[in-house]
Amino acid sequence: MKVAVYAGSFDPITKGHQDVIKRASKLCDKLIVAVLNNKNKKYWFSLEERKELTEKVLEDIPNIEVLDFSGLLVTFMEKNGAELVIRGLRAVSDYEYELALAYGNQEIADGEIETIFIPASKEYLYLSSSVVREVATYDGKLEKFLDEKIISQVRERAKLLNRE
Template sequence: MKLALYSGTFDPITKGHKDIIKRASRMCDKLIVAVLNNVSKKTLFTLEERKDMVEKSLEDILNVEVIEYSGLLVDYMKQRDCKYIIRGLRAVVDYEYELSLAYGNFDISEKEIETVFIPASKQFLYVSSTIVRELAVYNGKLDDYLDSYVIEKVRDKVKE
């Protein structure tokens, strides 16, 4: 596998995301991390803020390129001649949703793009950006879920 892509909203990026990215980066020469502008999701952070947090969180992984993207991911992947989408799985619910996306991407890419699933590490099975945002609202402990730079950004945003 030469070039792969891992995408997400990353609102904010969690240690669970980072774990999947680190593991995926060992499977390819270059991993593109696409911070998505998903118009159907209401985010706490702007696209630029999310990209900044992702870049800071991943600066120690040398073969990662962080981009922001709006649109059909398959179109971008075709432009870059990228054939592999990496997706993390936490639970059965994730699997059903991700499987439907994998089949959809495979079909619309004319059977060119494959999805590779990486199971979440045990300590991150229950971590999600949604849970982290809720914890932050109630001033909960975030150290186990987020890098320190991201914690600072989340705390500042929640205060606004």
């Protein structure tokens, strides 16, 4: 069975993430969407909330499992029997960063994992979770950026954070 991992913070998960995930799910038997918890990063949503939002928007894709992790991606992959890393690319700057990670992961895993890059669809080239958070902060339209299943939760979080 070919198992792949698509990892990210997903704070929140965007339509750009969803697009890459849907396309990646066709390349493997099982795709693990790994929600990263980085202690050095400040998130809008807790790890549990980010995992819940991610599960909600991906519930219609049958070969996906949403898990959370912290630490090295290679260690997570070994524990879950994965051999492929899926990464989305938006720009040349993404490629340079992701290429360095791919070589590092391959080195750490003694050549046992490969990275597949999937270019972002044209309509999502500019899209990131930070753009979504900025738009939500100013009560902008989120329909083009987020799945309708999670828009209300993102709006509520923006209102809560604006009060602080």
